[in-house]
Amino acid sequence: GIGGEDQTSAIANAIKEANETGRELIFPPGYYDAVYFPEITTSGVSIRGHGQNATYIRHTASSGSTLRFTGQFPSVRDLTMWPLAYKSSGAEIEFLGTYRGSIENVLSQYHYIAFNIISCAAPQIVGSTTLYAHGDAHIAMSGSAGAVGAGLYVDRHSANNPWPVDPTSFKAWALSTS
Numbered sequence: 001g002i003g004g005e006d007q008t009s010a011i012a013n014a015i016k017e018a019n020e021t022g023r024e025l026i027f028p029p030g031y032y033d034a035v036y037f038p039e040i041t042t043s044g045v046s047i048r049g050h051g052q053n054a055t056y057i058r059h060t061a062s063s064g065s066t067l068r069f070t071g072q073f074p075s076v077r078d079l080t081m082w083p084l085a086y087k088s089s090g091a092e093i094e095f096l097g098t099y100r101g102s103i104e105n106v107l108s109q110y111h112y113i114a115f116n117i118i119s120c121a122a123p124q125i126v127g128s129t130t131l132y133a134h135g136d137a138h139i140a141m142s143g144s145a146g147a148v149g150a151g152l153y154v155d156r157h158s159a160n161n162p163w164p165v166d167p168t169s170f171k172a173w174a175l176s177t178s
Contacts, residue, residue: 001030006060008034018045029054033084035061039068046075052107052129057092059083065090065116069098077104083111086134091116095123103128110134117152119143124153131160 049055081092108114130138
């Protein structure tokens with residue numbers, strides 16, 4: 001968790017082990033900088049930090065998603081997502097075809113899209129904050145009919161810069177396709 005140091009290899013190894021074991025991946029307080037984060041494919045794998053403004057996940061690439069889950073029952077909580085490069089695409093947390101994905105107590109700022117929900121059932125976003133989106137929305141939903149974001153539950157979510165704003169400005173909370 002030492003900011004300013006590329007920790008891609010250590011984080012990739014930790015995610016690989018979590019995918020192999022199905023265990024929770026815990027990030028102690030600190031700054032975790034990486035250019036690449038492998039996809040989390042195993043059901044039940046969760047990622048947990050020690051709270052907003054305590055554990056920072058910082059993607060250094062200018063495109064692509066930071067944490068991408070394809071297994072069932074993913075959980076991300078108690079983190080700050082803060083990309084270090086101005087992104088042209090991708091999300092900080094992406095659920096692709098998951099069931100009962102949970103994002104809780106996550107702060108995402110200066111992102112292209114904070115949370116991208118694609119063809120998921122029963123996802124939830126609780127007690128999270130999204131600030132300064134550079135893309136289309138803080139929360140984006142898309143996918144096939146009937147499974148776009150079936151049963152999306154959002155509770156205690158806060159965001160800045162109410163939508164719509166001038167396209168050259170920051171944009172704020174909105175569901176892109178639902």
